[in-house]
Amino acid sequence: MSTVRLRDYQPSDMDAILRLWDEVRHEGVEPVYALAEVLASCEKDHAVVALHDEHVVGVAVARAAHDQGWIVFLAVTAAARGAGIAGSLLAALEQRMAPQGLTRLSILVPDAQQQHGALTKAGFQDRAHLSYFEREIPVKQRELTALRELGGRILPRDLWGSIAGMQAEKELLERRLVLPLADPALAEQFGVEPPRSIVLFGPPGTGKTTFAKAVASRLQWPFVEVFPSRLAHGPQGLAGGLRETFATIAELDHVIVFIDEVEEIAAQRGGEPPSAMQGVTNELLKIIPAFRDAPGRLLICATNFIRALDDAFLRHGRFDYVIPIGLPDAAARAAIWSRYIPDSVEGEVDLAQLVASSDGYSPADIEFAARSASQAALEQSVFGAPGAGIRGPSTDDYLTAIARTRATVSPEVASEFREDIAALART
Structure with a gap:
């Protein structure tokens, strides 16, 4: 199917929702929630629709109850099924509901409704034979303030699959990073220490930032990008800004921290008198070991000019892997x-x-x-x-x-x- 656009529910969508409701029932499925409840949640709670050629082809409706979000209606037209629309609708709902401090997103599915595949692909787990599915929301309420302060976010779940080609790089990152970080107990069983920091290097435009975001998407960890140029304009200066930023990052249980063009703050030191940037490099060299002490976090630094980096910056013990990202074959x-x-x-x-x-x-x-x-x-x-x-x-x-x-x-x-x-x- 060609491009599908998602947006929030509008009152003018009611007729389309009614058609989707009828289509589900004509397929022999009785929705869990009554139509009145679904329409009420469309108006008062959270609802997202999928549009194809400006026609509604799917909808996801949910409401919050304490720390849990409940999906009260999820439907995609028969003609639009198999295009990943249900997963996109669920991801959009999560992005809208997570800031409320929810810890899980759940759905009750009638046995006759064929949505199990879409739900499991979207990260939901079947908790019982009643077809109860739930998915953990990766950011807890106590972390939201820190994440907002850092400008971080949870990225869509499908970024990994959206990377076209680059299979060798994807497989390497899947094995070296995602596998041990996603299942640290399994890694420990084999004596594998999950990585804490890596460097991606390669020519401009080869996708280093895309891969960093894809790893965060794959793990469903918050993604925080550190911009040294912004920190340099703060009252504490660049070195102080780095210290304060990483102190805030320490409040998150899980996080991917990304620094692009890291050569700007970790270039070769030397010269007399020492430049002001040498103090920044020294500060970063002190921050990395402290960052590595805690589990559930990964620092990804990217550079177009790896030979410009300070020798001490790349040594063993600071970075687990130094991975090239080159031109596509x-x-x-x-x-x-x-x-x-x-x-x-x-x-x-x-x-x-x-x-x-x-x-x-x-x-x-x-x-x-x-x-x-x-x-x-x-x-x-x-x-x-x-x-x-x-x-x-x-x-x-x-x-x-x-x-x-x-x-x-x-x-x-x-x-x-x-x-x-x-x-x-x-x-």
Whole structure:
């Protein structure tokens, strides 16, 4: 199914909700909650609808009771099932309800209703033969203040699966990070110490930030990005800002902390007289061991210029892994292109040509070229020769866009990256 949009329920959606209710009942399923209760919760509690071509194709309605959220109605039209809409609706409900301090989201499902697969994929667990499902909300009420102060958030659950291609990198991160962090008891059984801090390095635009967010999404831990440039303008200065930020982070039970372009605050020290930034580097070097002392947290630092980092910063004991994130190979480029080619022209575009022509392009380069081709095709259809008709982007549109897109990573940078892998990577 093409793009589905989610938004909050509006009173004008009532007729669509009634149609969904009737459709569920015509399939032989009697909803757990009465229609009056569902409509009341739509108006007073939490309700999210899914739209396809501006038509409502799904709805999720919930209410809060003490520290628990209850889903009172979840339905997707028969034509829209199998597209992951139910999972997206559930994730949207959780994002809206978590700030109320809820600790779990639960749903009672009639035995005849075929939603068990969607619920288990969305992280719910079947607690009994009554088909009672619940999902833990990862942030407790006492942590909400700290998380808001830090500008952190819980990311959608599907980011990991949305990364196109890059299978080697995903598998490495799944094995080294996600597995031991998600199940520390199993890791302990095998004598594995879950990682506490890692470095992702590689050329610009290769997806380091995306992978950091995907790990947080996969674990369903809060994601906090630290921006040194913002801290530098605070009253305590950058070093003091770092201390205060990590003291607040310590209040969270679980957290992924992300620092991008870490070379800005951890560059090689030296020179006379010492620069002001050397004090910041020293402060960061003291913060990392203290951060590593507590379980349930992971520091991810990313850099485009790993050779610029201070030698002491990368040593064993501070970072468990130093992982390269490089340019996508042919299989990954094919997956990335497929993500941006509209369904309407999927069978008409020569994907192999696009993959071959974009060798050396980063995921960000491919995204830019794909969107440029789509924009060019749209403008040609609307403003082109009369009678030309409406058409989607063609292979030529994409090839033209590729030719006009300058690759972010030069051959020289790519060569230096390979040298850095040999010299500095620890996987």
